[in-house]
Amino acid sequence: MTSKPSYYEILGLPKEATQEEVRRAYRELSLSQHPDINRSPGANTQFLNLKEAFETLSNPARRKEYDQRLTQESDAPILEYTLYSRTRLPDLKEPQLLYAYLDYAVSEKYASQVTPTLNYCLVIDRSTSMQGERLDTVKAAAIELIRQSKESDVLSLVTFSDRAEVVLPAKRYPDHRSLEAQVHFIQASGGTEIYQGLEAGFQQIQWNQNRSLVNHLILITDGHTYGDNLACIDLANRAASQGVCITALGIGSDWNDEFLDTLTQITGGNTYYIAKTSDLRKLMQEKFASLNQVFAERVSLKLKPAQRVALGGVYRLQPEATPLNVSEQINLGSILRDTNLSILLEFIVQPVDEDLYRREIANGTVSLILPSDPSSVHRIPVTLSRVVGSLDKKEKPPQEIIQALTHITLYRMQERARQEASAGKIDEASSRLQRLATQFLSIGEKDLAQTALMEAERIQQTSMLSPEGEKAIKYATRSLMLPSKGKEERQY
Amino acid sequence: MITCPHCGNKELEGALFCKECGSQLLIETNGLGTTETGMRSKPDQFQINQQPEYSSEFSYSPSSDALITLYVVDHNAYIPIMEEGEVILGRSSEGQSMIPDIDLRKFKAFQSGVSRMHAAIRLFRNQILISDLGSSNGTSVNDTKLEPYSPHPLKNGDTITLGRMRIEVITKDKQV
Numbered sequence: 001m002t003s004k005p006s007y008y009e010i011l012g013l014p015k016e017a018t019q020e021e022v023r024r025a026y027r028e029l030s031l032s033q034h035p036d037i038n039r040s041p042g043a044n045t046q047f048l049n050l051k052e053a054f055e056t057l058s059n060p061a062r063r064k065e066y067d068q069r070l071t072q073e074s075d076a077p078i079l080e081y082t083l084y085s086r087t088r089l090p091d092l093k094e095p096q097l098l099y100a101y102l103d104y105a106v107s108e109k110y111a112s113q114v115t116p117t118l119n120y121c122l123v124i125d126r127s128t129s130m131q132g133e134r135l136d137t138v139k140a141a142a143i144e145l146i147r148q149s150k151e152s153d154v155l156s157l158v159t160f161s162d163r164a165e166v167v168l169p170a171k172r173y174p175d176h177r178s179l180e181a182q183v184h185f186i187q188a189s190g191g192t193e194i195y196q197g198l199e200a201g202f203q204q205i206q207w208n209q210n211r212s213l214v215n216h217l218i219l220i221t222d223g224h225t226y227g228d229n230l231a232c233i234d235l236a237n238r239a240a241s242q243g244v245c246i247t248a249l250g251i252g253s254d255w256n257d258e259f260l261d262t263l264t265q266i267t268g269g270n271t272y273y274i275a276k277t278s279d280l281r282k283l284m285q286e287k288f289a290s291l292n293q294v295f296a297e298r299v300s301l302k303l304k305p306a307q308r309v310a311l312g313g314v315y316r317l318q319p320e321a322t323p324l325n326v327s328e329q330i331n332l333g334s335i336l337r338d339t340n341l342s343i344l345l346e347f348i349v350q351p352v353d354e355d356l357y358r359r360e361i362a363n364g365t366v367s368l369i370l371p372s373d374p375s376s377v378h379r380i381p382v383t384l385s386r387v388v389g390s391l392d393k394k395e396k397p398p399q400e401i402i403q404a405l406t407h408i409t410l411y412r413m414q415e416r417a418r419q420e421a422s423a424g425k426i427d428e429a430s431s432r433l434q435r436l437a438t439q440f441l442s443i444g445e446k447d448l449a450q451t452a453l454m455e456a457e458r459i460q461q462t463s464m465l466s467p468e469g470e471k472a473i474k475y476a477t478r479s480l481m482l483p484s485k486g487k488e489e490r491q492y
Numbered sequence: 493m494i495t496c497p498h499c500g501n502k503e504l505e506g507a508l509f510c511k512e513c514g515s516q517l518l519i520e521t522n523g524l525g526t527t528e529t530g531m532r533s534k535p536d537q538f539q540i541n542q543q544p545e546y547s548s549e550f551s552y553s554p555s556s557d558a559l560i561t562l563y564v565v566d567h568n569a570y571i572p573i574m575e576e577g578e579v580i581l582g583r584s585s586e587g588q589s590m591i592p593d594i595d596l597r598k599f600k601a602f603q604s605g606v607s608r609m610h611a612a613i614r615l616f617r618n619q620i621l622i623s624d625l626g627s628s629n630g631t632s633v634n635d636t637k638l639e640p641y642s643p644h645p646l647k648n649g650d651t652i653t654l655g656r657m658r659i660e661v662i663t664k665d666k667q668v
Contacts, residue, residue: 446625
């Protein structure tokens with residue numbers, strides 16, 4: 001940030017303030033800051049600054065120029081951009097929904113930064129069910145990652161069944177090729193106790209855990225864990241507080257997606273469904289590539305909704321699309337150099353009695369750490385507000401918001417169908433899946449529509465959804481939330 | 493409150509989609525009976541629920557206003573298609589919310605092996621295309637089986653077979 005206060009700060013206005021607000025703020029401030037009234041030293045300069053601020057911001061052309069200059073001169077490593085579903089908040093006597101789309105991008109000045117140094121641990125399930133193709137593919141994929149790691153990267157590998165073994169202790173290895181034999185020797189046997197693996201993996205990362213590194217644990221499993229779920233969640237909370245992110249890859253259909261989703265979301269990470277073992281290598285490659293793109297870590301949002309406003313839902317659209325739990329502090333994961341961090345917030349706004357020109361929606365901060373410059377925690381203020389106006393039924397929300405909500409709606413529908421299915425509401429779940437299929441078709445997702453129809457029929461016959469089908473629909477719907485590719489030209 | 497035009501579900505003001513059926517709630521009628529919507533209704537995408545006008549219309553004589561007419565051979569019935577766009581052929585079934593644009597249920601579609609969403613016919617600038625929608629028993633044109641989802645052109649006199657149901661295509665200029 002520039003040391004000199006911006007014209008917006010001088011007038012005490014948000015960047016998106018209307019002309020009306022600029023005029024009002026100037027009128028009010030000039031009353032108290034006019035040198036005739038304000039006798040304090042420096043009053044003259046202060047008033048001149050105020051006048052300059054007003055003259056610039058009240059002229060649309062000059063304001064646009066100033067905004068551009070402000071962005072260019074800004075030293076902030078992260079640029080932010082906010083969109084709302086409505087330009088004005090309609091003055092209604094009933095509750096209403098308002099959506100905000102927040103986007104965070106790496107400032108161009110910082111875009112050519114070097115690749116971050118990783119501190120990662122692969123935690124591999126070697127239970128009996130992994131035997132054969134699964135474990136072989138995991139081993140091959142692990143070797144690929146190890147080969148691609150930089151000499152400066154700290155890497156470790158842990159396997160687990162009923163207990164954990166450290167195959168490669170965390171350190172910087174000068175010769176990655178020599179590690180391959182140890183990975184090859186991994187044999188399948190025993191049960192699945194995820195906590196054992198997570199704990200050992202977390203310990204490996206902790207030895208070198210450091211704010212200048214990208215600290216990441218990748219869990220690869222194909223089974224349910226029994227009795228240690230709470231211990232795992234507890235560990236995820238510890239990991240999150242120390243800036244260690246967890247990614248989970250679930251192979252096949254016999255694992256608990258809700259549990260792994262909760263676990264990874266706590267840390268700002270994500271869970272992936274690997275229907276075909278052959279997809280694993282590609283996915284691990286992509287994940288590894290994105291770790292090497294990390295610019296900001298431990299990105300977290302603390303948001304306090306204003307009076308009579310509630311936060312109804314939070315969705316991360318990219319880099320990894322997933323719903324997030326609404327809590328006091330929401331971990332958003334990382335900002336990558338090549339992919340913005342975009343989130344969608346849903347607010348439920350209750351009517352108020354007062355006549356307000358501008359209604360506060362929520363206030364808070366996004367905090368983050370740059371591994372390339374870890375000395376300080378960066379904080380970006382989040383101030384969401386809307387000018388109150390009359391209801392404009394013709395207004396179309398921004399395309400980004402419509403697109404995101406198209407897919408979020410589908411995600412919510414499949415979630416409800418699953419809830420209905422597990423509550424034994426067979427007919428409801430079945431017809432919801434059919435409606436979902438219609439929507440899938442309308443966006444051209446024919447395979448998904450087929451899967452949804454098959455599940456709709458299956459539940460009628462067997463009173464249950466198939467574990468493959470429900471996971472396929474869930475994770476495919478989730479990945480639909482990713483905005484269509486291409487970096488948008490935007491003014492931040 | 494907003495009421496979803498498709499399923500009647502109530503949503504809060506400001507909602508953009510119906511939670512129940514997933515339809516977009518931004519649809520505005522602009523007086524001509526056409527709907528202006530966001531990204532959901534590009535002309536090449538289909539909107540199955542929203543065109544009930546096709547669903548039950550059929551007669552025992554060809555209509556001269558139709559762009560094309562589908563003649564269901566075994567039932568001696570004519571189904572007119574009046575507008576350009578895409579229509580879905582299939583059959584409705586009990587307790588199912590999805591109704592294809594052209595519902596063949598009354599022509600013993602189930603017994604003839606017609607899927608619920610069997611095939612789509614697209615009319616666009618005098619071109620008629622048919623695609624199979626991954627149906628269980630397949631779609632043929634003049635006894636040549638179609639690959640699922642790959643459009644095939646139709647001309648006057650072609651015979652479409654959905655499962656075992658035979659339908660003849662009559663285009664406007666060839667009608668009596």
